[in-house]
Amino acid sequence: MVRITPIRLGWDPEPGDDFYPDDLPEDWRLAYFSNEFPAVLVPFPRWRDADRARLAQWAMDVPPDFRFYLEAESGRPDARDWARLSETLGARLGGLVAGSGEAAASLWSDFCYARLASDQAGPPPGWERSVWEAPGRLYVDLRAARVWLDEIAARVGDGDVLILMGSVEHETLRRWWMMTRMMGVAP
Numbered sequence: 001m002v003r004i005t006p007i008r009l010g011w012d013p014e015p016g017d018d019f020y021p022d023d024l025p026e027d028w029r030l031a032y033f034s035n036e037f038p039a040v041l042v043p044f045p046r047w048r049d050a051d052r053a054r055l056a057q058w059a060m061d062v063p064p065d066f067r068f069y070l071e072a073e074s075g076r077p078d079a080r081d082w083a084r085l086s087e088t089l090g091a092r093l094g095g096l097v098a099g100s101g102e103a104a105a106s107l108w109s110d111f112c113y114a115r116l117a118s119d120q121a122g123p124p125p126g127w128e129r130s131v132w133e134a135p136g137r138l139y140v141d142l143r144a145a146r147v148w149l150d151e152i153a154a155r156v157g158d159g160d161v162l163i164l165m166g167s168v169e170h171e172t173l174r175r176w177w178m179m180t181r182m183m184g185v186a187p
Helices: 026-034 044-048 052-061 079-092 142-156 170-183
Strands: 002-007 039-042 067-071 093-099 112-116 129-133 159-164
């Protein structure tokens, strides 16, 4: 069975997004975000620059079932980076989002997600995890989004799918989460 997880790039708000209360301290945003959503795609510069103390704080700020997916700039993290990330985030480390042509699949198959364009037929052979970028026009057209998600589920068949929604407003992400739950494909 396919499991579809809509995710957002980062937890910081976009201009005009009123998700966070005005008086919420900036360093509480992740905890607030994780109470509403179960996963996030962490931009490469943000996790690369985070030291162990910062990563440990992230892990403490979220519930045990929350997952951090890490955006890969190219290839895979070096062994030292990977040790720092996996030891500090532990089970909350959901995976590494790599390009579909990356050689990391065989070496990091338990953690890699192939990043695909919305018109690709499916993940490359050997990839059980994939990331599909949602077309912007579907952010507000939930009927069309439902059709698109059904098509993705049919292409993948079985496996874990992340739907990358960029830095959308949090309310849009909430609607997509509700839709995947109603479809019975939410993890």
